[in-house]
Amino acid sequence: MMQVMELTADEVADLVEQFWSLGGESVDLGLGRLVRSPAAPGHPLENFLTSLRVGSEDQLVSLLADVEAITGAPCRRVLISPRTPPAVEALLVLNDWSLDTQLQFVLPASVAIEPATLMLELAQDDEDWRAIEGLFRIDHIEEDRRAGRAVRSVSETCAAVLLRRGLTPATYFVARHDSRAVGCIGVWTRSDGAAMIEDVFVHPEARGEGIATQMLRFVIRTARERGSRPVLIGAEADDTPKHLYARFGFRPTAVTRSYSASRAG
Structure with missing residues (x-):
């Protein structure tokens, strides 16, 4: 496989999503993908949704109900992927979900890094x-x-x-x-x-x-x-x-x- 030399904005979002999915169980629910991490009960990323494709408030409510029925706990986090339709975010805002943002940086392969003097x-x-x-x-x-x-x-x-x-x-x-x-x-x-x-x-x-x-x-x-x-x-x-x-x-x-x-x- 060819080495990835840089990361686009879409690839960055996918990498972040994949990181938080590590060790978890992925379940396709049709209108979205559920990632379960039973090892961390009570954490907002214990059960999270991504790749949402809901087009109405009823579909969103139904999807959240499906998550709770499967996991026994409510979904507390939705990750926005590059393919998430804009209407999904509008529905989340309408239902009082809070937006969280992170600034993502990429260190190019061309940047030389000095050896560490501290061993971890x-x-x-x-x-x-x-x-x-x-x-x-x-x-x-x-x-x-x-x-x-x-x-x-x-x-x-x-x-x-x-x-x-x-x-x-x-x-x-x-x-x-x-x-x-x-x-x-x-x-x-x-x-x-x-x-x-x-x-x-x-x-x-x-x-x-x-x-x-x-x-x-x-x-x-x-x-x-x-x-x-x-x-x-x-x-x-x-x-x-x-x-x-x-x-x-x-x-x-x-x-x-x-x-x-x-x-x-």
Whole structure:
């Protein structure tokens, strides 16, 4: 198969959708595709819909009812794919679903990356994932306070980590200093030569020391060693990491959209 050298906006949206589908069960419901991730009960991406083709409010209601009948839980997230008809988004807005956007960057294969001076540890056992959960908890508290909303529960943080742990074959790494976890990062390398980085986070007490840059260098070089060329990373539109990624050499390529019935984690 020919190596993918760049990613178009449509390919970016497909890559994001495929990443969150990893480890899940896909069910074609006719008017949309359901992705189930039973390992993360309570998370907004436990049951999500994509590739919607509903053309009326009755069809949307029927589709959501089908999801709940199959899974025993309501659908809380809809991902918008390049092929989603505009009328679908209009129906979601009409029914009070909230729009979430992410700015997506692509690092071209031509951008050289220096070796990392910080070695990361592959998250493999419960202890590693407890360390990641501790970092996620801090991230959730910071994110919710920044947004001016109530801090999500510990169980919601746990569900977010369980979801990531089930995203096989994506891998997560932990950065440590004096045996203390100071950062985490995830990466997935697709068979066609594209890769995606997710969940870059550094402990507040370790910020300003270049750890995020070192983690990026480590996973990008890891992805390239696995045969990847373009590397995708996303950032919230109102958050500062987007500036770090731009300085690093990532190029803004697309804005991906999803709709939530309640906030995500």
